[in-house]
Amino acid sequence: MTGENAVRLRPPKNALNERAIGWWRTQLLLSTFIPAVVLAVLGALIEPTRMWLLAAAAAVTVAGLVGTAFFPGWWYRVHRWEVTDDAVYVRTGFVWQEWRIAPMSRIQTVDTVRGPLEQAFRLATVTVTTASAKGALTLQGLDHEVAADLAERLTRITQATPGDAT
Template identity: 65%
Template sequence: MNEGVRLRPPRNRVERRAVGYWLTNELVSVAVPAVVLTVLAVLITPARPWLLLALGIVLVVGLPYALVVPFWRYRVHRWEVTEDAVYTRTGWLWQEWRIAPMSRIQTVDTARGPLEQLFGLASVTVTTASAAGPLKIPGLDHELAAGLVERLTESTQAHRGDAT
């Protein structure tokens, strides 16, 4: 491994719009079960107390989680690409710092779901032979992500390693 490749904090934040994307995603995750439980409580009279209890739990636990996690993720998530490696830091309660030397990268992909497209975002996935799985960089501007994939592809071709 190159001496310049060491585990260290990545320098770049994800796109600020990622907070809105994550917030929307989390609120939808709370709203869907809340709506289903509400409809069931209206339709099924004998089970109404239990359904309303479940609804209360979903709202009491889900809403604070949905409102806090996106901002925390924005504070924690970082990424950086150097000539030698890709660095990431992700997580919420359990944070993960990862490094992938260029010579170990096998594939580089980008993904844009419908909600990410609405916010102009994309995620980049860097796959290596590591048992820990791929490195993921979520919440990037979609144009930056496309440029990053192109840069990583060119860089990994220049760093001919065994990628294992």
């Protein structure tokens, strides 16, 4: 298609909630802290490999802290989502960008999940399951009230949309 009738894919307009940055940082710190502590304890207990285990603990800690400082802000800048009356749009990634579009007629289920850390940050994840081999669309890092409203809205729209979602 060219000219006036060309359809141009535009970035989805909604950012995640800013609290997602803290949520991601906490997840990364926890996933760094546990292996680093295990390696440090083993290093303290096992004499012949002490130096290597403590060096590994230090490397895991440094890599985890660098990742914690860098990645959550980056993820926040590149993750976008939008829901229209026709489809759900999700864009993730920077180096390998993924754009997912799920037409309302293809949506089968809408789930809202709030794990313990998400609850602490007043966030939620909305999963939109479609009749696609690619799998569900996931919107992480949404304010829990926005997520509840979104799930309700998607349910209303999909019920009113003709089609059998297969």
